Amino acid sequence: MVVNTCYRFVFNREDAEDLAQEVFIEVHRSLDRFREESKLSTWIYRIAVTKSLDHLRRLKRKKRFSSLRRIIGVDDDPADSIAAPDRENPADALTDKERVAVMRDALDSLPDNQKTAFLLSKQDGYSNQEIADILQTTVPAVESLVHRAKKNLQGRLQKYYDSDR
Numbered sequence: 001m002v003v004n005t006c007y008r009f010v011f012n013r014e015d016a017e018d019l020a021q022e023v024f025i026e027v028h029r030s031l032d033r034f035r036e037e038s039k040l041s042t043w044i045y046r047i048a049v050t051k052s053l054d055h056l057r058r059l060k061r062k063k064r065f066s067s068l069r070r071i072i073g074v075d076d077d078p079a080d081s082i083a084a085p086d087r088e089n090p091a092d093a094l095t096d097k098e099r100v101a102v103m104r105d106a107l108d109s110l111p112d113n114q115k116t117a118f119l120l121s122k123q124d125g126y127s128n129q130e131i132a133d134i135l136q137t138t139v140p141a142v143e144s145l146v147h148r149a150k151k152n153l154q155g156r157l158q159k160y161y162d163s164d165r
Contacts, residue, residue: 001041002048008119009052011104019055023048038133046134049120053112106156110149117142118149 002023007016026047034043107115113135120126120134121142131142 002044005045005048005124006052006055008123009049009115010055011100015055019048019051022051026051042130042133045120046136049116049134053116056108102157102160106153106160109156110152114145114149114152117145118153121146 003016003020006019010016027044117131120131128139128142132139
């Protein structure tokens with residue numbers, strides 16, 4: 001469950017597994033501070049979300065640094081950009097990759113709180129009360145975050161598909 005949660009944020013299985021390990025290390029270190037105000041699973045989920053968002057912030061900083069390296073003429077390892085084929089039909093693989101990339105870009109464009117609330121609600125099926133506990137906010141705030149996330153995603157995806165015609 002923790003690996004899947006992390007994966008929904010980072011879209012990379014290896015990173016999600018590494019983050020899950022970090023989550024359980026944090027759980028082990030912090031268990032004495034668990035106040036039992038919520039379920040243990042909610043507390044662990046909150047740690048997983050936080051670790052995932054921290055990871056994404058680190059990646060954004062790393063991308064900025066990488067761009068700076070390219071500007072000054074120091075390039076990254078070219079082998080990083082070579083992807084291994086994962087499907088039989090290249091056209092299907094390309095279509096799937098494009099769809100995933102469009103959705104990932106749309107999700108990444110959301111503010112962290114909207115993205116988190118949306119993923120917890122729509123991907124993981126948590127109730128608004130459970131999401132409020134995880135995000136340490138109110139149910140109306142969660143409803144608003146999910147609603148705004150849906151509107152923002154709809155707008156971004158609509159622009160993409162309208163421009164694609």
